[in-house]
Amino acid sequence: MQQGPSQGTSKKFTPFGGGTRLCPGSELAKVEAAFFLHHLVLNFRWKIDGDDIPMAYPYVEFPRGLPIEIEPICSES
Numbered sequence: 001m002q003q004g005p006s007q008g009t010s011k012k013f014t015p016f017g018g019g020t021r022l023c024p025g026s027e028l029a030k031v032e033a034a035f036f037l038h039h040l041v042l043n044f045r046w047k048i049d050g051d052d053i054p055m056a057y058p059y060v061e062f063p064r065g066l067p068i069e070i071e072p073i074c075s076e077s
């Protein structure tokens, strides 16, 4: 079967949909994701749980799903 040039690398990926059905929660969802990442990076140490390797084609992914171990950073105050 012949595949088009955009197979696997299509820029048509639209996580929040589009047009008249565009997700009305998209901006809230992005703020929530930023908030979560901010606290994850500032308040936790994290390291890869075991071995995993990035596969860079057709997009970056990890065979094992990149499991991580996280540990809270205790701040005495």
Ligand code: HEM
Residues within 6 Å of the ligand: 014, 015, 016, 017, 018, 020, 021, 022, 023, 024, 025, 026, 028, 029
């Ligand atoms: C990462 C988070 C989110 C993703 C990936 C997402 C994705 C989507 C997508 C793809 C649609 C379109 C569905 C379709 O075309 O039928 C949609 C619709 C919708 N989303 Fe989200 N959404 C997210 C978060 C949220 C949040 C936080 C809210 C509300 C607080 C929300 C409320 C809605 C509503 C009400 C619709 C229906 C819109 C309509 O049909 O007119 N979503 N969402």
